[in-house]
Amino acid sequence: MGANVLAVQVENLKKIYKVGEEDLNALGGVSFQIQKGEIVAVIGESGSGKSTLLHILGTLDSPTSGKILIDGKNPFEKNDKSISSFRNLHIGFIFQHNNLLPEFSALENTMMPGLIAGYSEKNVRQKAEKLLENVGLNKRKNHFPSQLSGGEQQRVAIARALINDPVLILADEPSGNLDSKNANLIHELFKEIKIKFKSTILVVTHNKEFAAALPRRIRLRDGLILSDEHSS
Structure with missing residues (x-):
């Protein structure tokens, strides 16, 4: 990999919400x-700005001022339809509540962003099957979410996030709903994905052990970066 290939650049990002007469x-x-291929934890207390940062990076919310570049592109220079397309093609999401569609199988859920992007069904199906195999679910691909455990559902969500080869994967408390055993399995899977797919991953987490095990931690407090630590 060439030196300093950036996946994400965030410059003086501000977000102000109107709450009645007050500015928050x-x-x-x-x-x-964030360089391509990095995995970074974002940590901080409730109200520190973690979710706001995640939503803006994911183009689910827009900044009040400042700039973000994802793979050198500013998604907010586009109209709403173009922003949605940018999000689907370039950003993968893994939420605490996995947001799987209950009426579709694991395979169909994994395929969904690829089909929305307009890729051929045959290619998307082959890729989805490979991804489910990578997360250890090739024997469960035709099961519906209700037939899968919480840990299995979250692994489907990880496969779905990877289907379009996103520049950036955003994970919001990806193990927050899981018991410690399944949480640890998901944490290990993130590290494997980073190596196997060279994915750039930003994880918002309250899990101190998970954050400590990652090579970089950005700590927020009151909407500002308190520290940006790299493990040796």
């Missing part, structure tokens, strides 16, 4: 960069 500063001018 959710982000007060945040700047950082």
Whole structure:
């Protein structure tokens, strides 16, 4: 890999919400960069700005001021339809509540973003099957979410996030709903994905052990970066 290939650039990012007559500063001018292939934890207390940052990076919310570049592109220079397309093609999401569609099988759920992007069904199906195999679910691909355990559902969500080869994977408390055994399995899977797919991953987590095991931690407090630590 060439030196310093950036997946994400965040420059003086601010987000102000109007609450009645008051201005709530959710982000007060945040700047950082993430190189391609990095896995980064974002940590901090409730109300520190973690979710706001995640939603803006995922183009689910827009900044008040400042700039984000994902793979060198500013998604907010586009109209709403183009932003949705950008999100589907370039960003993979893994939520605490896995947001699987109950009426579709594990395989169909995994295929969904690829079909929305307009790729051929045959290619998307082959890729989805391979991804489910990678997360240890090739024998469960035709099961519906209700027939899968919480840990299995979250593994389907991880496969779905990878289907379009996103520049950036955003994970919001990906093990927050799981018992410690399944949480640990998901944490290990993230590390495997980073190696196997060279994915760039930003994880918001309250899990101190998971955060400590990752090579970089950005700590937020009151909408500002308190620290940005790299493990040796």
